[in-house]
Amino acid sequence: xxxxxxxxxxxxxxxxxxxxxxxxxxxxxxxxxxxxxxxxxxxxxxxxxxxxxxxxxxxxxxxxxxxxxxxxxxxxxxxxxxxxxxxxxxxxxxxxxxxxxxxxxxxxxxxxxxxxxxxxxxxxxxxxxxxxxxxxxxxxxxxx
Numbered sequence: 001x002x003x004x005x006x007x008x009x010x011x012x013x014x015x016x017x018x019x020x021x022x023x024x025x026x027x028x029x030x031x032x033x034x035x036x037x038x039x040x041x042x043x044x045x046x047x048x049x050x051x052x053x054x055x056x057x058x059x060x061x062x063x064x065x066x067x068x069x070x071x072x073x074x075x076x077x078x079x080x081x082x083x084x085x086x087x088x089x090x091x092x093x094x095x096x097x098x099x100x101x102x103x104x105x106x107x108x109x110x111x112x113x114x115x116x117x118x119x120x121x122x123x124x125x126x127x128x129x130x131x132x133x134x135x136x137x138x139x140x141x142x143x144x
């Protein structure tokens with residue numbers, strides 16, 4: 001499967017655009033949340049979208065190779081969004097993926113709600129993001 005254009009638009013809205021590199025959790029990000037090449041980097045929206053699409057394509061390949069049950073497009077897109085936000089390592093080791101690969105779709109979907117913490121604290125932005133990803137996964141609604 002491939003990430004949809006709806007997902008690209010969702011991610012652009014959810015991540016927001018930053019022309020200048022900014023400090024993220026443990027590295028510098030830029031554009032629509034992709035990794036910056038250096039801490040003082042500046043890019044335009046076209047370059048930011050190119051990088052977003054490239055990163056989403058890479059994540060889509062990983063989702064394709066790690067999910068072993070049938071998915072609808074909106075479920076696939078929700079997983080790509082989730083992995084884009086939490087990181088590949090966390091995605092691959094998540095209970096969400098383990099439950100999904102057992103065919104337990106509803107139980108896996110409930111796992112989205114658990115990924116709302118940063119440094120031990122609930123983050124409202126993550127609560128909102130997971131609610132939207134859950135809705136995308138279960139209902140096919142892409143509302144950023």
